[in-house]
Amino acid sequence: MKERIVETSIQLFDKKGFTGTSIKEIVEELNVTKGTFYYYFKSKEELLKDIHLTYIDDLIEQQKVILEDLEKDCVAKLYSLIFMVINNIGSNRESARIFTREVRHLSGKNVEEIRAKRNLFRRQYQELIEMGIRQGEFKDTIPADMLTFGILGIINWTYYWYNPEGEVSEEELAQMFTNLILEGVKASS
Amino acid sequence: MKERIVETSIQLFDKKGFTGTSIKEIVEELNVTKGTFYYYFKSKEELLKDIHLTYIDDLIEQQKVILEDLEKDCVAKLYSLIFMVINNIGSNRESARIFTREVRHLSGKNVEEIRAKRNLFRRQYQELIEMGIRQGEFKDTIPADMLTFGILGIINWTYYWYNPEGEVSEEELAQMFTNLILEGVKASS
Amino acid sequence: MKERIVETSIQLFDKKGFTGTSIKEIVEELNVTKGTFYYYFKSKEELLKDIHLTYIDDLIEQQKVILEDLEKDCVAKLYSLIFMVINNIGSNRESARIFTREVRHLSGKNVEEIRAKRNLFRRQYQELIEMGIRQGEFKDTIPADMLTFGILGIINWTYYWYNPEGEVSEEELAQMFTNLILEGVKASS
Amino acid sequence: MKERIVETSIQLFDKKGFTGTSIKEIVEELNVTKGTFYYYFKSKEELLKDIHLTYIDDLIEQQKVILEDLEKDCVAKLYSLIFMVINNIGSNRESARIFTREVRHLSGKNVEEIRAKRNLFRRQYQELIEMGIRQGEFKDTIPADMLTFGILGIINWTYYWYNPEGEVSEEELAQMFTNLILEGVKASS
DNA sequence: AATGAATGAGTATTCATTCAT
DNA sequence: AATGAATGAATACTCATTCAT
Numbered sequence: 001m002k003e004r005i006v007e008t009s010i011q012l013f014d015k016k017g018f019t020g021t022s023i024k025e026i027v028e029e030l031n032v033t034k035g036t037f038y039y040y041f042k043s044k045e046e047l048l049k050d051i052h053l054t055y056i057d058d059l060i061e062q063q064k065v066i067l068e069d070l071e072k073d074c075v076a077k078l079y080s081l082i083f084m085v086i087n088n089i090g091s092n093r094e095s096a097r098i099f100t101r102e103v104r105h106l107s108g109k110n111v112e113e114i115r116a117k118r119n120l121f122r123r124q125y126q127e128l129i130e131m132g133i134r135q136g137e138f139k140d141t142i143p144a145d146m147l148t149f150g151i152l153g154i155i156n157w158t159y160y161w162y163n164p165e166g167e168v169s170e171e172e173l174a175q176m177f178t179n180l181i182l183e184g185v186k187a188s189s
Numbered sequence: 190m191k192e193r194i195v196e197t198s199i200q201l202f203d204k205k206g207f208t209g210t211s212i213k214e215i216v217e218e219l220n221v222t223k224g225t226f227y228y229y230f231k232s233k234e235e236l237l238k239d240i241h242l243t244y245i246d247d248l249i250e251q252q253k254v255i256l257e258d259l260e261k262d263c264v265a266k267l268y269s270l271i272f273m274v275i276n277n278i279g280s281n282r283e284s285a286r287i288f289t290r291e292v293r294h295l296s297g298k299n300v301e302e303i304r305a306k307r308n309l310f311r312r313q314y315q316e317l318i319e320m321g322i323r324q325g326e327f328k329d330t331i332p333a334d335m336l337t338f339g340i341l342g343i344i345n346w347t348y349y350w351y352n353p354e355g356e357v358s359e360e361e362l363a364q365m366f367t368n369l370i371l372e373g374v375k376a377s378s
Numbered sequence: 379m380k381e382r383i384v385e386t387s388i389q390l391f392d393k394k395g396f397t398g399t400s401i402k403e404i405v406e407e408l409n410v411t412k413g414t415f416y417y418y419f420k421s422k423e424e425l426l427k428d429i430h431l432t433y434i435d436d437l438i439e440q441q442k443v444i445l446e447d448l449e450k451d452c453v454a455k456l457y458s459l460i461f462m463v464i465n466n467i468g469s470n471r472e473s474a475r476i477f478t479r480e481v482r483h484l485s486g487k488n489v490e491e492i493r494a495k496r497n498l499f500r501r502q503y504q505e506l507i508e509m510g511i512r513q514g515e516f517k518d519t520i521p522a523d524m525l526t527f528g529i530l531g532i533i534n535w536t537y538y539w540y541n542p543e544g545e546v547s548e549e550e551l552a553q554m555f556t557n558l559i560l561e562g563v564k565a566s567s
Numbered sequence: 568m569k570e571r572i573v574e575t576s577i578q579l580f581d582k583k584g585f586t587g588t589s590i591k592e593i594v595e596e597l598n599v600t601k602g603t604f605y606y607y608f609k610s611k612e613e614l615l616k617d618i619h620l621t622y623i624d625d626l627i628e629q630q631k632v633i634l635e636d637l638e639k640d641c642v643a644k645l646y647s648l649i650f651m652v653i654n655n656i657g658s659n660r661e662s663a664r665i666f667t668r669e670v671r672h673l674s675g676k677n678v679e680e681i682r683a684k685r686n687l688f689r690r691q692y693q694e695l696i697e698m699g700i701r702q703g704e705f706k707d708t709i710p711a712d713m714l715t716f717g718i719l720g721i722i723n724w725t726y727y728w729y730n731p732e733g734e735v736s737e738e739e740l741a742q743m744f745t746n747l748i749l750e751g752v753k754a755s756s
Numbered sequence: 757a758a759t760g761a762a763t764g765a766g767t768a769t770t771c772a773t774t775c776a777t
Numbered sequence: 778a779a780t781g782a783a784t785g786a787a788t789a790c791t792c793a794t795t796c797a798t
Contacts, residue, residue, distance in 0.1 A: 001782085019208040020294065023768065033784050034769080040782095044768065075375070100349075101290050105209065138374045142365045146357065150369055153346025154339045160289075161338055168335065176331045180339055184373030185327045186264070190757080212793060223794080224759050233793065379761085397586040398672065401789065411763050416790065418761095453753070478727075479668050483587065516752045520743045524735065527728055528721045528747055535720025538667075546713065554709045558717050562751030563705045564642070568778080590772060601773080602780050611772065 002040045004030055006054075009047055014094035018048055018102040048102060049110045055095040056117045059088075063124055074132035075182065078151075081125065082181075083174035085155045089164055096159045122148060151181060191229045193219055195243075198236055203283035207237055207291040237291060238299045244284040245306045248277075252313055263321035264371065267340075270314065271370075272363035274344045278353055285348045311337060340370060380418045382408055384432075387425055392472035396426055396480040426480060427488045433473040434495045437466070441502055452510035453560065456529075459503065460559075461552035463533045467542055474537045500526060529559060569607045571597055573621075576614055581661035585615055585669040615669060616677045622662040623684045626655070630691055641699035642749065645718075648692065650741035652722045657731045664726050689715060718748060 008029050012021040023044060027037050041047045066072075066080045088096070103114060126148040132138035142150075154177055164170060197218050201210040212233060216226050230236045255261070255269045277285070292303055315337040321327035331339075343366055353359060386407050390399040401422060405415050419425045444450075444458045466474070481492060504526040510516035520528075532555055542548060575596050579588040590611060594604050608614045633639070633647045655663070670681055693715040699705035709717075721744055731737060 015293070017206060017208055017293065019206050022766075024766085035771090035784055035786095036782075038769065042769095104205065132374075136376055139372075139376050141372070142369055142374065143357075146362065146365050147369065147374065149346065149350055150343045150366055153344070154342040157338065157342025157345055168332075173335065176335050177339055180331055180336065180370070180373070182373045182375040183328075183330070184369070184371045185331065185336065186371040187325055187328050211791070213791080222759055224796090225757080227794070228758065394671065395584060395586055397584050400787075402787085412790075413763055413792090414761080420790095422789065482583065510752075514754055517750075517754050519750070520747055520752065521735075524740065524743050525747065525752065527724065528744055531721040531724025532717045533720070534724060535716065539716055546710075551713065554713050555717055558709055558714065558748070558751070560751045560753040561706075561708070562747070562749045563699075563709065563714065564749040565703055565706050589770070591770080600780050602775090603778075605773070605775095606779065 001030075001032070001036065005037060005040060006047070006050060010051060010094045010098065013048070013051070013098050013102060018044075018098070018105045045106060045110065048098075049106055049114070051095060051098055052103070052106065052110075052114045053117075055092065055099050056114065056121065058092075060117060060121055060124075062088075063121060067124060067128060074128060074135060074137045075178075077128055078132070078181070079174060079178045081128070082151075082155055082177050083170065086158055086162065086164075086170045086174050086177075089159060089162060089170075093159055096156075100156065100159070122152065125152065154181070190219075190221070190225065194226060194229060195236070195239060199240060199283045199287065202237070202240070202287050202291060207233075207287070207294045234295060234299065237287075238295055238303070240284060240287055241292065241295065241299075241303045242306075244281065244288050245303065245310065247281075249306060249310055249313075251277075252310060256313060256317060263317060263324060263326045264367075266317055267321070267370070268363060268367045270317070271340075271344055271366050272359065275347055275351065275353075275359045275363050275366075278348060278351060278359075282348050285345075289345065289348075311341065314341065343370070379408075379410070379414065383415060383418060384425070384428060388429060388472045388476065391426070391429070391476050391480060396422075396476070396483045423484060423488065426476075427484055427492070429473060429476055430481070430484065430488075430492050431495075433470065433477050434492065434499065436470075438495060438499055438502075440466075441499060445502060445506060452506060452513060452515045453556075455506055456510070456559070457552060457556045459506070460529075460533055460555050461548065464536055464540065464542075464548045464552050464555075467537060467540055467548075471537050474534075478534060478537070500530065503530065532559070568597075568599070568603065572604060572607060573614070573617060577618060577661045577665065580615070580618070580665050580669060585611075585665070585672045612673060612677065615665075616673055616681070618662060618665055619670065619673065619677075619681045620684075622659065622666050623681065623688065625659075627684060627688055627691075629655075630688060634691060634695060641695060641702060641704045642745075644695055645699070645748070646741060646745040648695070649718075649722055649744050650737065653725055653729065653731075653737045653741050653744075656726060656729055656737075660726050663723075667723065667726075689719065692719065721748070 005026065009021070009026050012025060012029070015021075016025075023034055023037055027034055030036075041050070062084050063081065066077055066084060069077065069080075072080065103111060106114060126144050129138060129144040129147050129151075133140045133144065158173070162168075162173065168176075194215065198210070198215050201214060201218070204210075205214075212223055212226055216223055219225075230239070251273050252270065255266055255273060258266065258269075261269065292300060292307075295303060315333050318327065318333040318336055318340075322329045322333065347362070351357075351362065357365075383404065387399070387404050390403060390407070393399075394403075401412055401415055405412055408414075419428070440462050441459065444455055444462060447455065447458075450458065481489060481496075484492060504522050507516065507522040507525050507529075511518045511522065536551070540546075540551065546554075572593065576588070576593050579592060579596070582588075583592075590601055590604055594601050597603075608617070629651050630648065633644055633651065636644065636647075639647065670678060670685075673681060693711050696705065696711040696714050696718075700707045700711065725740070729735075729740065735743075
């Protein structure tokens with residue numbers, strides 16, 4: 001039941017927003033009563049925290065596996081990280097959007113925890129860039145932190161427009177964006 | 190007064206979300222009564238539409254000026270468009286965030302109008318890319334629409350992390366991102 | 379309207395207790411809506427505080443008038459104070475009972491304010507006793523503070539049993555209790 | 568377990584009131600579940616009735632022993648009754664306060680039973696007074712019923728202020744109040 | 757141009773209680 | 778002897794909105 005509440009809530013929070021979704025709507029979708037909701041979650045915010053944690057913990061775990069892969073160089077890791085996010089869209093798009101839009105409705109202690117993990121994810125991205133620069137795979141024209149924000153922008157934005165069932169496959173898109181980041185678009189003269 | 194209501198609402202909508210902000214909060218911040226609010230706006234949604242329209246109309250207008258500049262080539266126009274957004278952050282960040290997060294709370298007729306303008310903005314971006322390809326300034330490795338989404342991702346994301354008062358100036362950041370998009374980060378071998 | 383809400387609430391709080399009375403019950407009795415209640419009081423507790431304050435402020439004011447009366451000796455003042463409370467029962471019984479039973483539902487700041495006034499009332503009673511002892515009107519067999527608690531017990535209890543419309547008039551009862559306190563009940567041998 | 572539920576409930580009912588205390592609070596304090604509560608009591612009201620009965624039955628029993636003591640005269644019995652209540656405060660204060668404040672939350676049948684016992688207690692007090700008058704130990708200036716209410720007021724009020732661990736011992740306080748009732752406070756001229 | 761009073765539907769949350777296990 | 782899951786009704790309180798003045 002707890003799982004079903006989470007799934008339903010994710011759909012609704014994505015569609016109508018956290019504050020725009022009422023407990024009543026959630027439980028009616030599941031044909032249970034409000035009491036049932038509060039048996040599993042002590043508050044609406046607690047549910048939101050759960051959703052955030054599940055999402056970011058999973059992301060960090062996947063990221064870790066890629067970064068620790070000894071057989072890949074930095075370029076290959078960059079591609080894998082980009083593909084990972086795009087590949088997650090099919091199953092995670094709603095959670096991802098909730099994650100970027102609804103953090104502000106977490107209070108105090110909760111927001112700290114989430115923010116810490118969010119920053120961890122970003123810093124590990126940045127460390128890959130820095131290592132790539134040190135090992136001569138990447139140029140050092142752009143500071144690593146700014147570069148990281150740029151790359152994160154590209155992939156985070158995919159949650160808002162990319163349709164995995166459309167003409168461009170996940171692999172193709174990941175390849176395109178990796179290519180953009182590595183080679184740029186300027187025609188060589 | 191109407192203007193003060195809009196300004197206050199923008200701050201609150203950004204901080205607590207559209208549904209998370211009540212008319213009461215808005216008018217209390219201004220030390221007026223709810224009646225005053227309804228003298229200027231016929232509903233909360235109308236206010237939200239106003240905010241959206243002001244934001245996107247301004248953006249499209251600025252975009253138009255840049256695109257119609259006969260003295261700039263496509264590379265220069267790309268830089269200008271990127272700088273334009275970053276430059277707007279100081280005065281518009283909250284509106285921009287509301288624009289990407291709260292559209293779903295506009296209903297029917299309103300949402301169509303806004304979406305049309307949002308798409309117009311994107312298509313004009315894409316047309317610049319396509320023209321650049323035709324004129325041999327950009328490679329055609331990546332489809333123009335995908336490329337556009339990538340670039341929009343980079344600049345939209347700045348609304349969520351860039352601090353115009355920080356170490357990196359707006360010009361520098363625009364230069365870095367233009368450089369990223371044009372030249373990529375791969376070290377030439 | 380505010381006054382009508384207070385009156386109705388006093389009756390209900392007395393009959394069913396503060397926590398046992400719902401806002402719904404109050405407003406239904408008055409044929410208005412909950413919104414109306416919250417237009418006049420920002421919370422249920424605020425209403426309770428209002429009731430407490432009105433009651434104790436009135437009591438202290440009346441007490442003050444009696445104690446400052448230059449023409450009465452301590453015995454006469456004692457009688458007047460006793461009569462004052464009994465005489466208030468007709469109009470104030472419910473408030474008085476709420477006052478002794480529901481203070482615990484006031485929180486923090488509110489409870490301090492009320493307790494301070496409650497103590498003021500008791501201390502002024504005690505000062506009368508002390509003055510009576512100093513001036514030789516009363517014996518000093520019993521410490522003034524204990525004596526005060528005893529007298530307050532007698533009169534506070536009347537709120538729970540005395541019927542002003544019954545056989546014993548208010549003046550008679552005040553006389554009986556003054557007599558009990560002054561002369562005692564032991565038959566002189 | 569049943570006993571532990573009763574003890575915990577008494578503390579909570581005294582502190583927060585009967586309606587202000589939830590079953591959840593009671594069982595959480597005891598680290599058991601609500602099911603456990605309903606294994607021992609068929610309703611919240613039944614628990615309240617239990618508390619009332621235990622309290623008043625014990626009081627009546629103690630009263631009976633004193634009144635039937637053939638070796639005491641009425642004055643001695645009066646002292647013993649007063650001491651009895653004060654002496655009970657240490658172990659019974661909370662029950663006593665619940666007893667005077669929460670009866671109204673008993674319904675129908677229950678309230679009758681409790682009221683009958685409460686009246687029995689008062690009438691037996693009054694009978695002692697009447698006997699004292701008949702036997703010439705007490706004056707008949709004040710009607711026995713009014714006198715009884717006065718005395719009950721003094722002792723019932725002690726539940727709200729007397730601290731058995733304070734400077735005045737239980738014996739001393741009982742002595743003071745007996746003295747007040749028998750001799751009064753007026754200085755003999 | 758703005759207020760003060762009011763509404764009715766809705767909010768998150770808590771309640772006492774039930775019952776199969 | 779006790780639990781875990783669930784209910785349905787109630788709780789205090791807030792909401793966007795209306796309207797006579």
